[in-house]
Amino acid sequence: MSSVAVRRTGSLRPSPLLRFPGSLRSCPLVRLPRSLRSCPPVHVFRFLAAAVLLILVATPAVSPRAAAGEPSSAQFLHLQIDRVTPDIVTTTSDAVVTVAGTVSNVGDRPVRDIVVRLEHAAGVTAAPGLRSNLSGNLDQYEPVADFITLAPELQRGEKVPFTLSYPVRAGGQPSLHIDKPGVYPVLVNVNGTPDYGEPARLDDARFLLPVLGVPADPTDTAGTDGAPPVGAVVAPDTTRPVATTVLWPLADRPRLAAGIPGGTTPVRLVDDDLATSLASGGRLDTLLTAADFATSPEVDPDGTVRTALCLAVDPDLLVTVNAMTAGYVVSTTPDGGLNAPTRPGAGKDAAVDWLNRLKALAQRTCVTPTVYAQADVDALARVGDPTLNTAATTGAADIVDQILGIKSVRGAALLGDGPMTERTVSLLAAQGPTVAIAAAPLTASGEDTVALDPRRDAPQVVTAPFDPMVGAALAGAGTDPQTPTYVDSSLTIPLAHDSQVARLQDALGSLLWRGLRPDIEPRTQIVMPPLAWNLRPDEAQAVFTAISSTLRAGLAVPRPLPALIDETLAAAPSAAGRPPAIDGNPRARFDDDVISGIGSTTTRLSELTAALTTDQQTGLTGPQYTAPLREDMLRALSQTVPPDARNGLAQQRLSTVQRTLADLTGAVTIVNPGGSYTLATERSPLPLALRNDLPVPIRVRLHIDAPPGMTVTDPGEIELPPGYLPLRVPIEVHFTQRVAVDVALTTVDGMPLGEQVRLSVHSNAYGKVLFFITLTGGVILALLVGRRLWHRFRGQPDRADLVPPTRPVREHRPDPLDTALAHAPDDDTR
Structure with a gap:
């Protein structure tokens, strides 16, 4: 029974519920409209009810129908590959390939007569x-042997294991019929009969089997007359090895909390996933351990793997891990921020x-930075x-060198996920001579090929x-399979359907394919896995084993990254060309709102940074203080974030930085007195107080909006240290009244700081009138005093001291009381 030849018909058994009433059967159904008019109304109703019932009963059995050779859209069985032995066939490996797996019933009904078989295709x-x-399509696959029955019936949720073992080659017996090295597609096919259905192919699982060398046919015997056996081992062609460069990624998604300026201790992370990733058995520990082991003197005594x-x-990962070594905290809110x-x-x-x-590993191994x-x-x-472009490219190497204490390889730009567009070329060209390592575009010349020749x-x-x-096959391996955005949609495969074992086989086969094809040009290969690769320890070891095997087998030779650059x-054409007319995958494109928001925020951040100076006590500089916020703009554009979530997380990080930037500019302000000022004279200074809550000094300017009649002396550029700074601004007032004076604070380049303050100023100044009145009064007073002194020195009375003439005295009438007392007799005369 062939999985391709079987077709489900969806036939139904007769049911007594579908019998029409006899009176209705008497109505001619071929000419339905006229016959129904001749039938009683009750018959018409019965006919419609029976038709509806027929549709409802028939639909469940027909809907899961699958075309020949294609799995049903309604999943009934799921086939998973659990083990492939050997994963790489060599001349010294086992001559029998064993594929073990599991078939599970994931549908909504039992499945009967479950059978599996192994199929294979010609080399890639x-x-x-x-x-x-x-x-x-399955047309390229041929059966290795007949179907093998796994179970007569499998209920919902049940599973059954299977093991299929066949020789790589065997004359006259079922085998994979592989007679030369290469990479061969292999398929496991499962058929079954769902309840209410008919036999069909219900699922399949595919993987690549790399064959570095064909082992001897175990069924073959020595030829006649001492001739070698017909099925002797077949070694690969090593006359044209591939120059191989392996870029082993140590990177991670951005973990530093957004909106936290420099100098803030302890450092804040958005989550604590790095603690798990760096610990024993974690993702980053696995990648580092695998590279350390593969390049150790015991495993790689001649340094072949280490050279390649x-x-x-990623500099951002180094910055984060280096900060974690001093202790850190984790934000409990998704957006983080200063006050989280x-x-x-x-x-x-x-x-x-x-x-x-x-x-320690960096001291003996090549290190190159990724884009920040x-x-x-x-x-x-x-x-x-x-400024942002420089920080992302050329500035990244300085960070790596400073933290690791090495001299990293420069001159290469690693474009892990995005394609090489015209805008990308323009940006890199402004950074100086650069070799951009990017995914090659597909070209069509008879059949699709990949253009790997260097181009200028x-x-x-x-x-x-x-x-x-x-690159896509490597990205599909591991516990978090991804499809890079540089892969054409026509070449996308359902990664979630395949098991980790199958995806690892695809990665190994793709990695070794070019070395096994000496007829393919060019004879160079750059191994570029995804930067945020997530491998299990055994998978990382398998990848390095494959690399080591192809190097030691003579299929490849190491090419160090400096030699590649x-x-x-030297090999690129001298004439400048144009990059391919591609604009990237729309699914991975950042929204225009995110791009414009980052542009405006970066401009404001640069203006603020230009105004900041160095704090002499702590040594913290302005660029150091704002660097994390500038780096947040790069983290917002990170390609390690899945494409479907990039814009949302970018907007979240951008909003947090914008709030922090507003807080920073609001932290430098004029202290509002809350009352009014009274100026005693026309030249009384205007007292002000400035406040700087930043940890670094900032250069500012005062802008006083004075009304007509008031002249303000510009204090010029002011370096405002952290804390408070009292000021007395010289002014001159030519009026007497209460006025409102607006005072604003900006950076030296005009960036507004804090909030504008309105002061109420009361002036007692009278101007020139007051001056002349005061002068006249002083002169008169001086003359009067001089005259008195003149007369006193000459002994003459001053006219001011004489009693002025009075009016005539009126007749004095004595007080009656005084008169009575005067005429009273004395006591002595009594």
């Missing part, structure tokens, strides 16, 4: 076949151990900020392409 001849053979390997390290609540982090010891091991936070270079070009996209930029099929610059 073109790079796109590394993907196209893993999905879609270069660690691609926190809890202590648990990964300090793991960060110290991981960073020390990386420093793996920011999308095309999106950076759309933002158009030169600008006088300063040469692109060294890597095979997108290999020099050879690419």
